[in-house]
Amino acid sequence: MKIPFLTKKPTVSVIRLQGVIGAGQRGGPALSDAALAPVIERAFRRKKPLAVALAINSPGGSPVQSSLIAARIRRLSEETRVPVYAFVEDMAASGGYWLACAADEIWADESSVLGSIGVISSGFGFADLISRYGIERRVHTAGQSKSMLDPFRPEKPEDIARLNELLLPIHGAFKDYVRARRCNRLDASTDLFTGDVWTGKQAVALGIADGLGHLVPRIQTLYGKDVRLIPYGQRVSPLRRLGLSADDFIEAAERRAIGSQFGLGG
Structure with missing residues (x-):
């Protein structure tokens, strides 16, 4: 006989990965491995937990931190068989x-933007300005x-040539990871490594994602209506909760700057 208040419901952990990926030099919460x-x-x-769900909303950032975080997720998944x-x-x-490629399956909204499998270095030149x-x-x-x-x-x-020598191996590591994780799901007839992006529906057709779906209904389909979703995230300071932290304004500017590449700045 099952006693209702003693019967444990199945659980799925939910990790929110939102924002720009970086080492967080300013001391505030950041998407970094540490x-x-x-x-x-x-x-x-x-x-x-029966599974771990990653709720992802990120335009990218540091390739090293991306690699470290993804490697940690894969390592723990294999150790715990979750x-x-x-x-x-x-x-x-x-x-x-x-x-996202650290997951066994990738799900997206029809209007989500996925991809940008490339590496970028950008800046400004002021030589003419100061000369003037x-x-x-x-x-x-x-x-x-x-x-x-x-x-x-x-x-x-020669500086541009040297920069390309640095960017190409990083891009190569990114491509290798995507190929290793997505394997034969990727569309072999399309060059997916140009830095281009696709909407959710396009991403599914190209093998960049596995399907269209949202977290709660998809997890309930897999593990039943009684499944408990347990959120896990970084601790947020009282000032950040009140929206009074300068870091929030800086991070918002970073998100807009990177997101504007995809027409999503606002």
């Missing part, structure tokens, strides 16, 4: 898609590459 390590650990090991499902909200682009005002840039280095791509000096072809 900040998320205890969160991910609890999600896999507490209450013996499957992982990713659910894309507005976007899983660039590093955000790297995180009679300002001279003086730089002295020990090491000929120490001042590579100085924004206050004219761009050099």
Whole structure:
């Protein structure tokens, strides 16, 4: 005989991965491996979950932090034998898609934006501006590459060539991870590694995602209506809860800047 208040309902852990991925130098919560390590650990090991769901809404960021977080998720999934499902909200682009590939299945909304499997380096050049005002840039280095791509000096072809030598291996690592995780689900007739993005429906057709669906109904379909969803996330300071943290304004600016690449800045 089952006693209702003693019968444990099945549980699924939900980890929210929202925002720009980076090391969080300003000290606030950020999508970094160090900040998320205890969160991910609890999600896999507490209450013996049947699965872990990743609620992803990220335009990307640091490739190293993306790799570290994804590797931690995969390692714990294999150690605990707990499957992982990713659910894309507005976007899983660039590093955000790297995180999504840590899941065994990727689900998205029809209007979600996925992909951007590429690497970018961007900045500004001020050489003409300071020259116009009679300002001279003086730089002295020990090491000929120490001042590579100085924004206050004219761009050099050799600097651009060196930058490409750095970007290409990072892009290669990203492509290798996507291929390893998505395997034969990817559309072999389409070049998916140009940095382009796709909507949810397009992503499913190309094998970038597995289906259209939202977190709660999909998890209930898999594990029943009685399943308990247990959220796990980083602790938020009282100031951030009240919207009074300067970090929030800076992070919002970063999200708009990166999201504007996909027409999603606002």
